[in-house]
Amino acid sequence: MTHKPFDDEQLEHVLNNAPKLSDHRSKEDILNRLMADTRLQDNIHLQEAIQQPVEDEQTQQQSNSLKQEERSTESKFRKIPFFMSVAAVFALTILVGSMVMNNQAEQKDQASTAETATYSTLQEDRATKDASAKDEVLQSNIVTEHERILSLRSSVYEEDVKDAVVFRIGLAGRDAESVPMTYVIPNERVATDFGTEKPSTLQMYEKYAPQIDEEAKGFTDYHPYKGELKEKEDKLVHVLPKDNDYDVASATVNEYKGTLEDTFSDSEYTEVEIQNEDGTPYEFSQDGEPSQAMSLTGAKHYNYYLYKDPNGAEYLSPDFRQTFANVTEALTQMKNKNDDVYVPVVPENVTYTVKEEADGVVITFDIPLDLTSLEPIRATQLIEAMMLTAASFDQQLRLDNVVQESWEGFDLKNYLPKPVGPNKQYMP
Structure with missing residues (x-):
């Protein structure tokens, strides 16, 4: 992930607000800690510090040389707190910057996670809706095809x-x-x-x-139908009124009988009797004689x-x-x-x-x-x-x-x- 680098003002602000450091340890304590740290075994300055010659009381020259080296070593060790302070400030700067960047990264990660979760949820919802829509389209197509078949097939099966x-x-x-x-x-x-x-x-x-x-x-x-329809055992009886439209002409008589046949054939009735209101067989004007019962079973x-x-x-x-x-x-x-x-x-x-x-x-x-x-x-x-x-x-x-x-x-x-x-x- 790419982070925005610190500018000079931000770095100065971090350094100015860094804690003031002080060190009350003795030089020997610092040297011993440094000598015990395995990470500094290859440090040239430490090697110079620990390679001081053994004090030779018999030779004044060696003594003077030893004193000179001790002063040199002491001078070097006096520089250690300063170097350590700078190193601490630098380390603190890096640490604070790292914490800030990590915090920003964490916030971005959380935001990204939330956005990803939201996007994932939206994607899942969209996928569900798309699948549902596809199912609806498929079902609609099946229904449409079925209705199309039914619209062309006009009979009942x-x-x-x-x-x-x-x-x-x-x-x-x-x-x-x-x-x-x-x-x-x-x-x-x-x-x-x-x-x-x-x-x-x-x-x-x-x-x-x-x-x-x-x-x-x-x-x-x-x-x-005009008149009265009633059941008589396994027969159907139609009582026609005296004035009706079924007996106007031969065509209307055929139409009337055709509708009776189409309506009551394939039923529980074997025949239909057409009667006058007094119960006598109706006589159609075109026939000139009382009507016979019309079969519904043939x-x-x-x-x-x-x-x-x-x-x-x-x-x-x-x-x-x-x-x-x-x-x-x-x-x-x-x-x-x-x-x-x-x-x-x-x-x-x-x-x-x-x-x-x-x-x-x-x-x-x-x-x-x-x-x-x-x-x-x-x-x-x-x-x-x-x-x-x-x-x-x-x-x-x-x-x-x-x-x-x-x-x-x-x-x-x-x-x-x-x-x-x-x-x-x-x-x-």
Whole structure:
């Protein structure tokens, strides 16, 4: 460590304030102490002092010489206190300076230690914050990626309902057609709303249907139904008021029945009876005869198309509920454009063959399908519409001759999972 040197004023101040020294020891005592000090054995002055000749009383000349040497030695020893004083002052100066510098060095070291400790603490805090920030960024990226996948995968799968229940409902489109929606409701919310008792499908409908803002989604304000819904054993009964909007035309009747089917199929009810207020079967004006109970258990074999609402939102839905005899027919005809409401999800230049196997149905593309050649959302809609079509026949789907081995979480090397329902939604 570099220290600032003393200047003349500081040195003079130290010397002036040094203690006054005095020495009352005899010369013999000083000489004996010096002779006993091993560090001074090589000192020339000490050697001269101790090498005085033995007094020879017989020779006067030697005596005179001895006296002369004694006087010389005495003179030399008289100088010792002066030299020792100067040496002491010099030593004291060095000692005081050393103490001052050591004290300053110690203070600097303490300050440096404190600064180092503070810096170290700041560095540790900064490292902790940096690590935490990196973890947050990583978690944020994982969440963002997961949300991105979910935003493209519009259907509901088993993984989505591990801690939730499904509430199905058919929303009335502005083209007088029902569009199936699948709401995912967490178990905690259901428990809060209904307690420990498992609610029936009708109870869930009466609770959650009024909470859906249909018009905000681009649909008609349709739910809850007019009239009275009630349970009758394993059946559902809908008592229609005398004046209602469900029997205006054939399109509105189809829309009404479509919403009932999308809402109450896959439930505990086997069928729905439509009655007048007096309990008799309702007679739709287009039929000219009392209505028969509508089955809710029969499998509905559909293929899926793209439906766009006036707000621009897109949903996967059956094309006016057209049914098919087998899955091969349903998948093959997905390329056909039948009307101006529903848009095929299969591009015109994409061709394929369909084969039914023991484990499911296999679609093989005639030319290797590069999903990146499509917009990501279009590629995902193509896959999910085919999956939903196969699922309506209770079949799994596999896609062969696709360039990619995976897409948006789908393992394209194996059979794809059967969707629980189309158009995943969450309750407000």
